[in-house]
Amino acid sequence: MAFNAKILKNILYLVGAGPGDPDLLTMKAYKILKKADVVLFDHLVDAEILEIVPDSCLKVYVGKEPYADFTPQEDIHTRIAQYCQEYGHVVRLKGGDPYIYGRGFEELLFAEKLGIEVQYVPGISSMQGAGFHHIPLTHRGVSDGVWTLTGTKKDGRLSSDLQLAIQSNSTVVIYMGMKKLDEIARTYVMCGKGDTPAAILQHVTLPAQREVVCKVGDLLKASRDNGLSHPAIIVIGEVVRLHAANSCDILSNRQYKVY
Known part of the structure; x- marks a missing residue:
């Protein structure tokens, strides 16, 4: 699916979910999840963290389990573009920190090419x-x-x-x-x-x-x-x-x- 048109609205949050324990989520990440319209989440994100989002939030699994089934990075990019066109606050939720072996910066570069505003929220690695x-x-x-x-x-x-x-x-x-x-x-x-x-x-x-x-x-x-x-x-x-x-x-x- 091609996305050539500039997207001038909405926002993508690259959020670190931390190493596993839900209590280690940052307050900023918690506040963003509370208002999320869509959450694209990884394999290692604890289920309790996903309970923070509103009932109306669309939760989409895009995990990459090592040496098993995984969502190709290109498909994740496509979903980012799609949901950022359709919704207001899209959260890309990653285990650990998005910029430490999380390929988060690749997603930032992709989103910025489409004119999507991006905010980075660190997580404990x-x-x-x-x-x-x-x-x-x-x-x-x-x-x-x-x-x-x-x-x-x-x-x-x-x-x-x-x-x-x-x-x-x-x-x-x-x-x-x-x-x-x-x-x-x-x-x-x-x-x-x-x-x-x-x-x-x-x-x-x-x-x-x-x-x-x-x-x-x-x-x-x-x-x-x-x-x-x-x-x-x-x-x-x-x-x-x-x-x-x-x-x-x-x-x-x-x-x-x-x-």
């Missing part, structure tokens, strides 16, 4: 959910910063920046990396850092959240032995060792522990 496992992303004297990498680029490869991140004194957080655990581990081992503490955090901030702490070289085994899969993030660095429960386990003879 899933990497910040590491704090719910008492893993700080930075800590004075331990981690100088954070490298945030994708485990799966557009061409399917692991980000080559991992080689650079390993050499830094910073925490490494990998999104969409559960299919690349073996490659991540081998990369660290080849750099002589296979004993670096690591954690796999699944369903962060939700009641079903799980954590596996291990040496980075054992990521694949720890994941398989404990049945962890996506959605999950991988946190690698000395910050994983800081929490007492994690520290004792990593320094023991056991390979990993599930919390």
Whole structure:
């Protein structure tokens, strides 16, 4: 479907729903959802958040479940154009933050070409959910910063920046990396850092959240032995060792522990 005419009315909100827990939604996001005419929502948006919208609001699922059924980005663009022509307040609701591996900026560029006004509303990213496992992303004297990498680029490869991140004194957080655990581990081992503490955090901030702490070289085994899969993030660095429960386990003879 082609949309050549300029759209000079209505507004698209790119809203971050946060990492999962509905209580972590921002007040601005809540207010926008309360007046939404249409909500285009992702796979990881909690059902309780969708209850905020008015009864008259049209709720449209446009999710992308990893390695399963997904809505092509082109179809999402078509729906954005369609609903912004027909309704007043259209909300594109994304898990986490729209601009952190959420393709939100692609949707902004598309909407702006059609003359649609766009407002961005940040959301808490899933990497910040590491704090719910008492893993700080930075800590004075331990981690100088954070490298945030994708485990799966557009061409399917692991980000080559991992080689650079390993050499830094910073925490490494990998999104969409559960299919690349073996490659991540081998990369660290080849750099002589296979004993670096690591954690796999699944369903962060939700009641079903799980954590596996291990040496980075054992990521694949720890994941398989404990049945962890996506959605999950991988946190690698000395910050994983800081929490007492994690520290004792990593320094023991056991390979990993599930919390």
